[in-house]
Amino acid sequence: xxxxxxxxxxxxxxxxxxxxxxxxxxxxxxxxxxxxxxxxxxxxxxxxxxxxxxxxxxxxxxxxxxxxxxxxxxxxxxxxxxxxxxxxxxxxxxxxxxxxxxxxxxxxxxxxxxxxxxxxxxxxxxxxxxxxxxxxxxxxxxxxxxxxxxxxxxxxxxxxxxxxxxxxxxxxxxxxxxxxxxxxxxxxxxxxxxxxxxxxxxxxxxxxxxxxxxxxxxxxxxxxxxxxxxxxxxxxxxxxxxxxxxxxxxxxxxxxxxxxxxxxxxxxxxxxxxxxxxxxxxxxxxxxxxxxxxxxxxxxxxxxxxxxxxxxxxxxxxxxxxxxxxxxxxxxxxxxxxxxxxxxxxxxxxxxxxxxxxxxxxxxxxxxxxxxxxxxxxxxxxxxxxxxxxxxxxxxxxxxxxxxxxxxxxxxxxxxxxxxxxxxxxxxxxxxxxxxxxxxxxxxxxxxxxxxxxxxxxxxxxxxxxxxxxxxxxxxxxxxxxxxxxxxxxxxxxxxxxxxxxxxxxxxxxxxxxxxxxxxxxxxxxxxxxxxxxxxxxxxxxxxxxxxxxxxxxxxxxxxxxxxxxxxxxxxxxxxxxxxxxxxxxxxxxxxxxxxxxxxxxxxxxxxxxxxxxxxxxxxxxxxxxxxxxxxxxxxxxxxxxxxxxxxxxxxxxxxxxxxxxxxxxxxxxxxxxxxxxxxxxxxxxxxxxxxxxxxxxxxxxxxxxxxxxxxxxxxxxxxxxxxxxxxxxxxxxxxxxxxxxxxxxxxxxxxxxxxxxxxxxxxxxxxxxxxxxxxxxxxxxxxxxxxxxxxxxxxxxx
Amino acid sequence: xxxxxxxxxxxxxxxxxxxxxxxxxxxxxxxxxxxxxxxxxxxxxxxxxxxxxxxxxx
Numbered sequence: 001x002x003x004x005x006x007x008x009x010x011x012x013x014x015x016x017x018x019x020x021x022x023x024x025x026x027x028x029x030x031x032x033x034x035x036x037x038x039x040x041x042x043x044x045x046x047x048x049x050x051x052x053x054x055x056x057x058x059x060x061x062x063x064x065x066x067x068x069x070x071x072x073x074x075x076x077x078x079x080x081x082x083x084x085x086x087x088x089x090x091x092x093x094x095x096x097x098x099x100x101x102x103x104x105x106x107x108x109x110x111x112x113x114x115x116x117x118x119x120x121x122x123x124x125x126x127x128x129x130x131x132x133x134x135x136x137x138x139x140x141x142x143x144x145x146x147x148x149x150x151x152x153x154x155x156x157x158x159x160x161x162x163x164x165x166x167x168x169x170x171x172x173x174x175x176x177x178x179x180x181x182x183x184x185x186x187x188x189x190x191x192x193x194x195x196x197x198x199x200x201x202x203x204x205x206x207x208x209x210x211x212x213x214x215x216x217x218x219x220x221x222x223x224x225x226x227x228x229x230x231x232x233x234x235x236x237x238x239x240x241x242x243x244x245x246x247x248x249x250x251x252x253x254x255x256x257x258x259x260x261x262x263x264x265x266x267x268x269x270x271x272x273x274x275x276x277x278x279x280x281x282x283x284x285x286x287x288x289x290x291x292x293x294x295x296x297x298x299x300x301x302x303x304x305x306x307x308x309x310x311x312x313x314x315x316x317x318x319x320x321x322x323x324x325x326x327x328x329x330x331x332x333x334x335x336x337x338x339x340x341x342x343x344x345x346x347x348x349x350x351x352x353x354x355x356x357x358x359x360x361x362x363x364x365x366x367x368x369x370x371x372x373x374x375x376x377x378x379x380x381x382x383x384x385x386x387x388x389x390x391x392x393x394x395x396x397x398x399x400x401x402x403x404x405x406x407x408x409x410x411x412x413x414x415x416x417x418x419x420x421x422x423x424x425x426x427x428x429x430x431x432x433x434x435x436x437x438x439x440x441x442x443x444x445x446x447x448x449x450x451x452x453x454x455x456x457x458x459x460x461x462x463x464x465x466x467x468x469x470x471x472x473x474x475x476x477x478x479x480x481x482x483x484x485x486x487x488x489x490x491x492x493x494x495x496x497x498x499x500x501x502x503x504x505x506x507x508x509x510x511x512x513x514x515x516x517x518x519x520x521x522x523x524x525x526x527x528x529x530x531x532x533x534x535x536x537x538x539x540x541x542x543x544x545x546x547x548x549x550x551x552x553x554x555x556x557x558x559x560x561x562x563x564x565x566x567x568x569x570x571x572x573x574x575x576x577x578x579x580x581x582x583x584x585x586x587x588x589x590x591x592x593x594x595x596x597x598x599x600x601x602x603x604x605x606x607x608x609x610x611x612x613x614x615x616x617x618x619x620x621x622x623x624x625x626x627x628x629x630x631x632x633x634x635x636x637x638x639x640x641x642x643x644x645x646x647x648x649x650x651x652x653x654x655x656x657x658x659x660x661x662x663x664x665x666x667x668x669x670x671x672x673x674x675x676x677x678x679x680x681x682x683x684x685x686x687x688x689x690x691x692x693x694x695x696x697x698x699x700x701x702x703x704x705x706x707x708x709x710x711x712x713x714x715x716x717x718x719x720x721x722x723x724x725x726x727x728x729x730x731x732x733x734x735x736x737x738x739x740x741x742x743x744x745x746x747x748x749x750x751x752x753x754x755x756x757x758x759x760x761x762x763x764x765x766x767x768x769x770x771x772x773x774x775x776x777x778x779x780x781x782x783x784x785x786x787x788x789x790x791x792x793x794x795x796x797x798x799x
Numbered sequence: 800x801x802x803x804x805x806x807x808x809x810x811x812x813x814x815x816x817x818x819x820x821x822x823x824x825x826x827x828x829x830x831x832x833x834x835x836x837x838x839x840x841x842x843x844x845x846x847x848x849x850x851x852x853x854x855x856x857x
Contacts, residue, residue, distance in 0.1 A: 103839070122833045166832075173826050181819040185812060205801065212808065 080155035179224035350381030365569020464750035488722035492740035501692035735799035
């Protein structure tokens with residue numbers, strides 16, 4: 001076996017800390033693992049004959065990290081199981097799915113368990129639908145097996161909101177499909193009718209085709225177009241004209257005029273009526289699928305704090321709903337679990353990953369007497385916790401409430417299209433009425449009034465915004481930018497101030513080596529790095545991983561040391577080699593004399609010593625993303641002012657704003673302070689874009705005019721984001737803002753075109769000089785013009 | 800002439816209706832609920848038959 005293979009775990013691919021090495025003999029081969037959990041998972045996978053899992057390439061990028069050791073409560077899980085004659089069914093949200101391989105493994109593995117009838121994971125929502133025979137296998141057993149694979153299953157209760165959203169999506173799809181099918185039939189009849197108009201047609205055939213056209217158009221208007229009709233009715237009742245009213249009016253006037261024409265032997269324009277409904281349905285469908293993709297993370301976020309907890313009662317643990325925990329209860333938290341509530345540690349010590357709270361990647365050492373927050377993760381020790389607040393008052397719950405409040409305080413954006421229809425519709429209606437009154441005595445009075453409505457048919461107006469939005473969101477999605485809807489696109493074009501979070505947004509969120517300070521002349525930098533890598537390569541601490549990465553980058557491959565002892569929160573010791581590494585404090589405790597340490601609070605320093613002799617230190621820092629500088633120079637050239645809102649120390653905030661030339665920075669800020677700052681600036685008349693990645697940014701994201709989040713952010717940030725960059729590349733942001741501006745330009749051009757057509761056609765129609773057939777032709781032309789103009793957005797150059 | 804047109808219209812309507820009914824059926828069966836999955840599942844299909852589960856699982 002090669003050196004490289006010995007160093008990394010067969011199952012998860014992570015480097016093995018020598019102290020943790022677990023060996024498994026199989027025939028003549030020896031396999032090494034980083035922990036018993038990985039060995040267990042490997043045995044299960046091999047036992048099930050699924051070794052293919054290890055050959056799948058994606059695994060190399062995203063190794064499984066934690067093995068969950070949670071217990072599952074039968075009575076609790078049973079609430080979520082629905083039983084039927086064909087077997088029981090449960091929906092589980094699976095935590096820990098990272099790639100297609102995970103899904104493959106879960107499905108294959110579950111299907112092999114006797115009693116499981118079907119296992120199907122949804123790729124977008126990470127939801128596992130499990131059908132099983134309750135007589136053969138128990139649900140707790142299935143959940144336990146899943147957790148043995150390294151995935152944490154959580155029961156998923158389908159609340160009403162979610163069910164209705166899903167059925168709405170389906171009904172929209174069916175309406176659209178029906179509209180397309182009928183419109184295609186209609187096109188055949190229409191082409192024949194148009195040809196007949198120019199070349200002459202037998203009146204009987206014409207009548208037949210017209211009747212057929214009417215027959216297929218009717219369901220398009222009243223079934224497929226029902227959402228618009230309903231929306232229009234509501235808007236009429238509330239006297240607030242909106243986009244739906246415009247669309248309903250456009251399609252209904254074209255439809256009813258055509259019916260009237262059919263009865264009186266004139267030309268019909270059913271195609272116009274059907275086209276507007278079909279095209280706008282397509283736009284709606286597109287928007288809803290973009291929204292669906294962006295909200296896929298919601299399910300996973302809602303239960304960041306675990307739903308169950310093990311309560312300690314008289315030395316016994318008992319599994320219970322974490323919502324029922326009372327202050328003063330004692331609970332036990334296993335390694336790898338998240339804290340369900342805020343609490344005080346009574347017993348044990350461990351490193352805690354608080355990234356969920358403050359976005360900081362480096363775990364914090366916590367011991368008896370320290371407080372921990374709900375939603376943060378216990379990494380490596382078992383802790384006994386005294387509950388200090390109910391789950392409903394925990395940090396996560398408070399963040400949730402702050403988000404809700406920020407959302408309700410924010411005034412909704414009124415769409416340009418809604419504003420326009422608010423003026424346009426009353427105007428056209430009054431002109432039609434005036435025309436009727438003017439021609440009052442004339443027998444053609446009604447016809448003239450209808451002609452006004454037909455030529456003013458706001459098809460082009462109705463199409464102006466949705467088509468441009470549809471094309472632009474489609475083009476943006478190709479580049480990895482998701483606009484959640486037309487309103488976001490519109491709002492994004494009006495921004496003047498861009499606010500950013502620091503850790504994880506502007507930086508990678510992973511510390512990297514920035515300096516190696518070797519004190520001894522004997523030791524040059526490479527040697528120090530080699531010593532450090534030997535010591536640290538087995539640790540999962542972000543600082544240790546930063547050092548290992550640097551060693552690999554410089555192509556230093558050195559053997560790993562055996563017998564490394566890890567002292568949580570302090571450092572590492574290799575007893576045999578007398579090699580020490582850790583904080584300055586730790587080395588002093590061990591009796592090492594340190595030279596002056598850096599007083600740069602922005603970087604983390606790891607010190608090393610051997611045989612009681614100080615070797616030097618390595619500085620690590622979470623540095624700015626590679627493309628950050630270019631992004632900010634682009635944003636500056638586009639005329640935006642920038643603001644940094646960081647929860648981190650002032651020193652690092654200042655440093656990064658100076659290097660990126662950010663206009664203003666504020667640090668350290670709590671989530672509340674970030675939100676208040678955004679609200680204060682909004683009141684001053686700024687249109688603000690907030691970009692953030694952490695749970696602590698969520699309230700600020702909700703308060704901003706437009707919120708933006710980058711791939712790899714926490715689920716709640718992505719859920720909040722109106723603008724989602726699906727690739728971890730900041731350069732997409734200036735491109736997205738530019739695209740939104742171009743889209744608004746196109747929309748304005750479309751509106752201008754549609755209005756100037758109306759401006760000429762309506763007076764002609766009102767004066768009775770325009771034959772309806774020319775009006776209809778002009779109407780079709782203006783719609784096509786709008787469409788073609790919108791399609792220009794397809795050609796925006798990539799970022 | 801007229802009968803030909805009628806026949807053709809009727810035929811095209813029947814074919815269209817068939818496709819439409821099939822589409823509705825597919826939507827109701829949830830075929831469009833997870834359009835992301837198809838491109839991955841396609842790659843999984845050529846694996847050999849999964850062997851029967853062994854009994855020494857935990």
